[in-house]
Amino acid sequence: MSVWQIILGILMLLISLILIGVILLQQGHRAGVNGAISGAADTFLSKNQARTVNAKLARYTKYGVIAFFVIALVAAALALR
Numbered sequence: 001m002s003v004w005q006i007i008l009g010i011l012m013l014l015i016s017l018i019l020i021g022v023i024l025l026q027q028g029h030r031a032g033v034n035g036a037i038s039g040a041a042d043t044f045l046s047k048n049q050a051r052t053v054n055a056k057l058a059r060y061t062k063y064g065v066i067a068f069f070v071i072a073l074v075a076a077a078l079a080l081r
Helices: 003-023 032-038 052-081
Strands: none
Touching: 003 052
């Protein structure tokens, strides 16, 4: 194993642990009866959903997954060399 493969392995481990934590912090999306009744009504809360903690956690999850897959592809390319 080269030094770069070890570094990428450690990065993948750290990112995976961070992703697990961020995903566990997110709330579930339950529509249920309330979502069926209210529909897509524009309320004050629905207009500010991009600024909530859940929206930020979802954004961090997306960036973390992208970084994880990029590092996995780089590590695979290094392993093939």
